[in-house]
Amino acid sequence: MITRLTPQDTAFYRLESSSxxxxxxxxxxxxxTDPDDSAGVPILDYDRLVDLVESRLALVPRYRRKVREIPLSLGRPVWVEDSRFDITYHIRRSALPGPGTEEQLHDLIARLASHPLDPTRPLWEMYLIERLSDGRCAIFTKSHSALVDGDAALEIGHVILDAGPAPRELAADSWIAPREPGDIELLLGALAHIAAQPRKALEVARDASADAFAVLETASKAVESAVSAALAVVTGAPHSPLNTPTSRNRRFTVVRTELENYRTIRKRFGCSINDAILAVVTGALRSWLLSRGEALTESATLRAVVPMSVYVEGTNGNRAQSGSEVSSFLIDLPVGEPNPVIRLSHIAHATEFHGRQWRGVRARTLVHLAGFAPASLHAMSVRAASTFAEHTFNLVITNAPGPQTPMYIGGARMLEMYPVSPLLRNQASSIGITSYDGRVFYGLNADRDAMADIGVLAAAVRDSMEEMLGACV
Known part of the structure; x- marks a missing residue:
C-alpha cells in the first residue's frame, strides 16, 4: 500500500536534524516480578514483548511502513510497506548495572532520546530496559512525529496496554511482506497524481527547478523576513535562557506528584486541574530562573505553548459524537509574581480566555483515546505547538490525561509513565506531563549543554507544589 505523506507529515519528516x-x-x-514468586521470574521478557508488539501491529499499520522519496522530487514522499521489516531491529534490549538506579535509567533515556531514527526503516524503536531495582523494568518507545498523528496513526504504546494482567486476544495478523515499489513505479505514480491534480504541478516545479524560481524565492524570503521582524516586535517571546541553539545531546529527569494535590488546589481556588498544574510549573520556573541569577520584576513572564484537548461540537450540538481536536495557545506564565495564589489567578483567567480562541489539530479518534493514549496526545500536542513561529514562545508544556486505573503490558503492571517530548528548534527544554492511576508524572527533557541544571528545575517542581498546598490552608 502506497500513501502520500500529508504536508504536515512531510514538514516533520524534513525538520529532522542531528541536533x-x-x-x-x-x-x-x-x-x-510477582511479589509472591520467591524466584523472581520476570513476567515480561524480551521474547514476550516481541510477541506482544507483533500481535498488535495490525492496529498501527503505519509502524510497518517506511518513507520513500519520489525521484526527481516530483511530489511529497510516500509511505510504503517495508519489504524487509524486521521487528527485532525495532525492539531492542538493554540492561542497567543491576540493581539499576533511577539516575542510571534517566542517563540511558537521555542517550537514546539523542539519537535520530533510521530514515531507511519504519520510524520507531522500542527498548526493554532490564535490571531496574525492586524487580522492575522499563519500556522506552520513540516514534517520529511524522508517524503519529492521532488519527491515521496512533502511538504504539497505546495498543500494547491492557486493562488487566491477561493480554486481550486479537485476530491473527495475516500480514506478509510485500514487494516494494521501484523508483520508476513511484515516479509514474507521482506523474499520474500531478496529471489528476494540475495545481500540484507548480508546487512540484518549484521544488524541482530552483534556478527557474530563484528570483521568486529571493523575493519570497525577503517578504518573509520583513514579516517575521515585524511580528517579533509585536509578539516576540521574552528573553530567556530557555531559548538557545541546542546540541544533539540530551538530559532527562522526572518528577512524581499526587493527583489528589491538584484536586485540593482546584477545590480551594475554583480552577481547573490544568490551571493548577500550570501554576506549579510556573512556580518551578520562577525558582529555577532565580537560581540562575536572573533578575525578575513582578511583571516578568515566560511565554509557553500549552496544547490542550477541546471538544468540537457538531451541527446537532452533540459533543460526544462530534469528535475532538488538540489545540494550542500561547500563555504568559507570571514567573515574576512572588505570590502563588496571584500566579494561579493570572493563569486561570488566561486559560479561560484562550479556551475560546484556539488553533487545533484534527483528531477524529480523540474522544476514544482520551485517558488511554497519552503518548498519542503528546504527539498531537507537539504538532499543534509547531504551528507557532519559533520566536513567539520560550518553551512547550504538554499535558495529556492518562488512565486512572492500573494498566498492564504483557501481564506486567505499569507503575509509572513519563512523556519524553522533543525539543523544537532553539528550545533548551520541554516539559511533558501525564496523569496515571492517581499520580501526575513529569518528564523533563533538555539540552545537555544548555540545561546542566535540569535537576534544579525538577526539585523546584516539588517545592512549588508544597508552596501551592501551603496556600490552600
Whole structure:
C-alpha cells in the first residue's frame, strides 16, 4: 500500500536534524516480578514483548511502513510497506548495572532520546530496559512525529496496554511482506497524481527547478523576513535562557506528584486541574530562573505553548459524537509574581480566555483515546505547538490525561509513565506531563549543554507544589 505523506507529515519528516531529533518518546516503568514468586521470574521478557508488539501491529499499520522519496522530487514522499521489516531491529534490549538506579535509567533515556531514527526503516524503536531495582523494568518507545498523528496513526504504546494482567486476544495478523515499489513505479505514480491534480504541478516545479524560481524565492524570503521582524516586535517571546541553539545531546529527569494535590488546589481556588498544574510549573520556573541569577520584576513572564484537548461540537450540538481536536495557545506564565495564589489567578483567567480562541489539530479518534493514549496526545500536542513561529514562545508544556486505573503490558503492571517530548528548534527544554492511576508524572527533557541544571528545575517542581498546598490552608 502506497500513501502520500500529508504536508504536515512531510514538514516533520524534513525538520529532522542531528541536533533536533523530532520523535515522541514514552517511558513506562513496570513491576516485572510477582511479589509472591520467591524466584523472581520476570513476567515480561524480551521474547514476550516481541510477541506482544507483533500481535498488535495490525492496529498501527503505519509502524510497518517506511518513507520513500519520489525521484526527481516530483511530489511529497510516500509511505510504503517495508519489504524487509524486521521487528527485532525495532525492539531492542538493554540492561542497567543491576540493581539499576533511577539516575542510571534517566542517563540511558537521555542517550537514546539523542539519537535520530533510521530514515531507511519504519520510524520507531522500542527498548526493554532490564535490571531496574525492586524487580522492575522499563519500556522506552520513540516514534517520529511524522508517524503519529492521532488519527491515521496512533502511538504504539497505546495498543500494547491492557486493562488487566491477561493480554486481550486479537485476530491473527495475516500480514506478509510485500514487494516494494521501484523508483520508476513511484515516479509514474507521482506523474499520474500531478496529471489528476494540475495545481500540484507548480508546487512540484518549484521544488524541482530552483534556478527557474530563484528570483521568486529571493523575493519570497525577503517578504518573509520583513514579516517575521515585524511580528517579533509585536509578539516576540521574552528573553530567556530557555531559548538557545541546542546540541544533539540530551538530559532527562522526572518528577512524581499526587493527583489528589491538584484536586485540593482546584477545590480551594475554583480552577481547573490544568490551571493548577500550570501554576506549579510556573512556580518551578520562577525558582529555577532565580537560581540562575536572573533578575525578575513582578511583571516578568515566560511565554509557553500549552496544547490542550477541546471538544468540537457538531451541527446537532452533540459533543460526544462530534469528535475532538488538540489545540494550542500561547500563555504568559507570571514567573515574576512572588505570590502563588496571584500566579494561579493570572493563569486561570488566561486559560479561560484562550479556551475560546484556539488553533487545533484534527483528531477524529480523540474522544476514544482520551485517558488511554497519552503518548498519542503528546504527539498531537507537539504538532499543534509547531504551528507557532519559533520566536513567539520560550518553551512547550504538554499535558495529556492518562488512565486512572492500573494498566498492564504483557501481564506486567505499569507503575509509572513519563512523556519524553522533543525539543523544537532553539528550545533548551520541554516539559511533558501525564496523569496515571492517581499520580501526575513529569518528564523533563533538555539540552545537555544548555540545561546542566535540569535537576534544579525538577526539585523546584516539588517545592512549588508544597508552596501551592501551603496556600490552600
Amino acid at each position: 533536533n531529533p523530532i520523535h515522541i518518546g514514552s517511558l513506562a516503568i513496570v513491576r516485572n
